[in-house]
Amino acid sequence: MDYFEYRKGELVAEDVNVSKIADEIGTPFYCYSATSIEYHFKALKKALAGLNATICYAVKANSNIAIIKTLSDMGAGADVVSSGELTRALKAGVPPNKIVFSGVGKTTDELAHALKEGILQINIESEPELIALNKIANSMGQEAQVALRINPDIDAHTHNKISTGRSEDKFGIEWTHINDVISRANKLDNIKIVGLAMHIGSQLTKLEPFKEAFTRLESLAKELRLKGYEISRLDLGGGLGISYDGLPTPTPAEYGKIVKDVFKDLNCDLLFEPGRFIVGNAGILVTQVIYVKKGATRRFLILDAAMNDLMRPCLYDAKHSIISLVEPKEDDILDRVDVVGPVCETGDTFATEIDLPAAESGDLLAIRSAGAYGAVMSSTYNSRSLIPEIIVKGNNYSIIRQRITPKTLINYESLPDWST
Numbered sequence: 001m002d003y004f005e006y007r008k009g010e011l012v013a014e015d016v017n018v019s020k021i022a023d024e025i026g027t028p029f030y031c032y033s034a035t036s037i038e039y040h041f042k043a044l045k046k047a048l049a050g051l052n053a054t055i056c057y058a059v060k061a062n063s064n065i066a067i068i069k070t071l072s073d074m075g076a077g078a079d080v081v082s083s084g085e086l087t088r089a090l091k092a093g094v095p096p097n098k099i100v101f102s103g104v105g106k107t108t109d110e111l112a113h114a115l116k117e118g119i120l121q122i123n124i125e126s127e128p129e130l131i132a133l134n135k136i137a138n139s140m141g142q143e144a145q146v147a148l149r150i151n152p153d154i155d156a157h158t159h160n161k162i163s164t165g166r167s168e169d170k171f172g173i174e175w176t177h178i179n180d181v182i183s184r185a186n187k188l189d190n191i192k193i194v195g196l197a198m199h200i201g202s203q204l205t206k207l208e209p210f211k212e213a214f215t216r217l218e219s220l221a222k223e224l225r226l227k228g229y230e231i232s233r234l235d236l237g238g239g240l241g242i243s244y245d246g247l248p249t250p251t252p253a254e255y256g257k258i259v260k261d262v263f264k265d266l267n268c269d270l271l272f273e274p275g276r277f278i279v280g281n282a283g284i285l286v287t288q289v290i291y292v293k294k295g296a297t298r299r300f301l302i303l304d305a306a307m308n309d310l311m312r313p314c315l316y317d318a319k320h321s322i323i324s325l326v327e328p329k330e331d332d333i334l335d336r337v338d339v340v341g342p343v344c345e346t347g348d349t350f351a352t353e354i355d356l357p358a359a360e361s362g363d364l365l366a367i368r369s370a371g372a373y374g375a376v377m378s379s380t381y382n383s384r385s386l387i388p389e390i391i392v393k394g395n396n397y398s399i400i401r402q403r404i405t406p407k408t409l410i411n412y413e414s415l416p417d418w419s420t
């Protein structure tokens, strides 16, 4: 569900004509719809109604402060994975007592930052991290609120590179070791264990792995309570998938039902860390065709957007639907094309052998479902700019990140002293 659609033959974002924005700021750029973000947040909130639930938006999916603020204004907390993200969440107005700090390798500086800000909880992923945190908390005269992230050894059946809950993945504490770890954690003076956490992967399009993992977490929590540990909070992570191709994906209501079925007797506070589900379909990448090139065997649409702007196709073999800003007509001639960027890598390919209305140089296209893991992963490879991000609400739009050009970046470089 999103608010990008054709109206009078042209693509609009809510009530704004996308090609008008392109004329004003130039391509490529990311365009987000605030109402789409709000829609997804509300849908999830509704699905979790009746539970003692806090939705901590996973900032890494899209960390623009305007996006975080849109969600924090609706009552969302934040799940952060670095000091930088913590800074962003606070800047966007997320209250510290709704911030969770996740991640497998938090540095001592990052742990100290989290303690200083008094955030809700730090999710600990290993014993060495626990010991480091205890030491820092001690030196700061604080008690750290901690959830232990378990690795439930459940295959999320998603892309290998975004599966995080199998025993061979680097994340979490092996669930079979949790008894030992918690008993040692309990003896640390500056650590307070408040609960358990997990996150088995991203872009899950089946509910079964959630159900298996939640069930495992629930029985662990019960077992630990019987041993006298106070498990008052469970963090169920994120991972709910979205549709990139128009095929149906699990609804928030179906997801919510599983949560309720599994945890109904536990009487626990629940945290959720959705990222992609909230923002994924709320963004498009708007780009222009530079050339149409006939190769020996393929026809290429060469765009002004590239893999450095949107890594997902190259990184995860992700398929994003690509549409024209002008509504296709029934009798349009279709060309079978490869859609590629200008970067000097064969991996700089957005789609292979897809059928699009015959395009020519200067035509505008939108790469859909680019709101999550798009702008946040962009780089300046090939000395390209970081592209603008804009957000639409109703008939207004606003630039929420300006284009950052190579000229600006070169200013941070210098020649060594010995250079003449």
Ligand SMILES: *Cc1c(COP(=O)(O)O)cnc(C)c1O
Pocket: 058, 060, 061, 079, 102, 103, 199, 201, 202, 203, 237, 238, 239, 240, 273, 274, 275, 276, 277, 372
């Ligand atoms: C990435 C991540 C999330 C968000 O995942 P989505 O698939 O975007 O919902 C949540 N929690 C943790 C710990 C993560 O690493």
